[in-house]
Amino acid sequence: MFMSARTKRNRMRFMVSACLIAISLSGILLLGANFTVIAQSIDEYVGSETCKECHEVEYEQWKDSPMANAFANEAFQSEWQSQGSPSECLECHTTGFDAASGKYASEGVTCEACHEAGLTMTVNTSPELCGGCHTGSEGEHRYEGFLNGTHASSGVKCSDCHLYEKSHTFEIESKACAVCHTEDDIHDRRMILTLQGEKLEAADKHQEILADLEELQEGLEEDKGKATLITYVAYGGGALIVLVAVIVAVYYYKIK
């Protein structure tokens, strides 16, 4: 078999075009794939309203918390806008922030900032979760400062205090401390509660005793009345016996 120069050239042209088409197609596919990955990561978030359908209690507690309003609140908005609305602020003041596109899933710190995107519903109590946004070393309530404190070294987590009884207001109740601080010193909360309880119990006992005493006194009055009657009866009886004896004696001597 022998090919003409023309057929050969045509075949070359066809191969080169096929290669070019293949390269552009895979390029388009690759771009498309990249695009879907970015779009999906934001799409994975369903929003707190969806969680509300089944977790009304947590939703109601959360919705007025500073974290729920971390984007909408005035303090943030005025500070942010005065700086020209830089996108790096959104990392912590929104949920699902994507640095590459500058987009975010929701305003504020929502359910899915702590429980992962979508209906995965994971529970994460590690201080690192909070520390991702609460950075800094001043005091025990910023991550690096917290790590240097006694509570962290004793295994106490942010959530032990800020989610006491799983409350999603994230506020502290003094009772939260009493979960662990039970019998150390005079300022111990549970001790105070116990003492107050004992005081109330003692007051109740006191009332009970007073009531008993009153009952006893009434009984005594009654008994006293009975005793007086018995005494009168006894005196009367005695007098009667003496009288009868005298009469009998007088009568006896008269007969003699």
Ligand code: HEC
């Ligand atoms: C259709 C109802 C439904 C929706 C919507 C829903 N959940 Fe749940 N969730 C449940 C049920 C049922 C449980 C298991 C029972 C329970 O612990 O209350 C649960 C448990 C959880 C738990 C505890 C899991 C564990 O391991 O103890 C978390 C956290 C949670 N959900 C978060 C969320 C978040 C965040 C959303 C919104 C993104 C959400 N849920 C949406 C029904 C729902």
Ligand code: HEC
């Ligand atoms: C690394 C996470 C992070 C970044 C980034 C961040 N913030 Fe914050 N921001 C926080 C946390 C956490 C608090 C709450 C601090 C506290 O109460 O201890 C806060 C509090 C604030 C407050 C106070 C809100 C109030 O109710 O008083 C303002 C205002 C604020 N941030 C503005 C900004 C601005 C503007 C930027 C960008 C320049 C920014 N933040 C970037 C985490 C962050």
Ligand code: HEC
């Ligand atoms: C700042 C982080 C944070 C946010 C925001 C948050 N949670 Fe939680 N949530 C937690 C932590 C931490 C726990 C585990 C508390 C524990 O076990 O001590 C938890 C526990 C839960 C549980 C399990 C409660 C149980 O009885 O076991 C549910 C359900 C839940 N969250 C739902 C929600 C919903 C719904 C929202 C939004 C309306 C939300 N959370 C917002 C941090 C958060």
Ligand code: HEC
């Ligand atoms: C996605 C970032 C983010 C995460 C994760 C996060 N926080 Fe926050 N938190 C914030 C921001 C931002 C604020 C400030 C809200 C405001 O006032 O504008 C805040 C405010 C708070 C406040 C109220 C502070 C005040 O001044 O009253 C408490 C308490 C708090 N966070 C505790 C926690 C705890 C505990 C966790 C972990 C379970 C946690 N946060 C996880 C970003 C976050």
Ligand code: HEC
């Ligand atoms: C031993 C309990 C406990 C632990 C652990 C704890 N906190 Fe606090 N936190 C408190 C108390 C109490 C307050 C003061 C609340 C008030 O004044 O209403 C507070 C206040 C805060 C505030 C308000 C701003 C401030 O600095 O006063 C933020 C934000 C906060 N905590 C975040 C955290 C984070 C994040 C962690 C973990 C890295 C953490 N806390 C660990 C008890 C605790």
Ligand code: HEC
């Ligand atoms: C989950 C358990 C737990 C909770 C909740 C808790 N603590 Fe503690 N706390 C500890 C442990 C453990 C230590 C370290 C052992 C010790 O000093 O007795 C400690 C130590 C302390 C110390 C001594 C700190 C130091 O640097 O020596 C103070 C003060 C304290 N806690 C106050 C509080 C207050 C206030 C609260 C409530 C807002 C609270 N704790 C909640 C477990 C807890």
